Amino acid sequence: MSLILDCFSVKRSTFYRWKAEGxxxxxxxxxxxxxxxxxxxxxxxxxxxxxxxxxxxxxxxxxxxxxxxxxxxxxxxxxxxRPKKMPSLGKPYYVTENRLNRDFQAENPMEKLVTDITYLYFGNCKLYLSSIMDLYNREIVAYTISDCQDTDFVLDTLHQLKLSQGVLLHSDQGSVYTSKGL
Missing domain, CATH: 1.10.10 (Arc Repressor Mutant, subunit A)
Incomplete structure (x- = not known):
């Protein structure tokens, strides 16, 4: 025993203290x-x-x-x-590049349009407002209010307008704007 303690340079009292603690x-x-x-x-x-x-x-x-x-x-x-369940919105069907490129000036009416969805809170009720604004005079040219945010809701707003060829419609490319139905 003393040979092992000498090899490891451990004192006898330290060994017996470790042994007693164990x-x-x-x-x-x-x-x-x-x-x-x-x-x-x-x-x-x-x-x-x-x-x-x-x-x-x-x-x-x-x-x-x-x-x-x-x-x-x-x-x-x-x-x-328990892990929190997050809604899976899926991947966007179609994403386009930014053609507006922060140029918010339009030379003619119905040339550049922007759209977005706003949340409206009324007590416990939450409504959604989809609007389309003309950048020529900053006028809201179409809007829809609904209690659910889906593709049909955005399409109802778009169908209010007669859009000609070459009109630029800019959105934030959220899930409803990049879905297959749009």
Whole structure:
């Protein structure tokens, strides 16, 4: 034994201290017991912040939330979150280059038109306004209001106009403007 300790340049007292630390059973913290109990009672739906508040409310324990987080993470008691579902809008069917190129001046009426959709909030209700503006005199030449934002909504606005050949219609190329139906 002393030969091995000499080879690694370790003192005998250090070796026996390491050996004694490895054999000590870790005492379980009383806070861990209370955290486990709260987690099990609530089917692991609460996060560490709520568990910290419950420790204070129920048991009168003031514990740092970072300690509660560390304990819950080590034991695998963190709440199980569901991933947020995001709508998949798909890929644009057709995207064109920017022909307007920030030239917002028009020489003739109905030469350059711009369009966009605006959200209108009325209490709990949300409406959509699709409008087309003529850049010659900044006049709104067509508009539609609807409660759903889809391709038919934009097409209703476009069908209000008789567009001649060579008219430039500029949009922000959002999902309704780049869909196959348009």
């Amino acid at each position: 054999q000590k059973p870790k005492k379980r913290d009383a806070i861990e017991d209370k955290i486990e109990q709260l987690c099990m009672e609530n089917q692991f739906i609460y996060g560490y912040r709520t568990i910290t508040r419950l420790l204070k409310k129920i048991y009168g324990l003031i514990v740092n939330s970072k300690k509660v987080y560390r304990i819950m993470k080590e034991k695998g008691w963190l709440c199980r979150t």
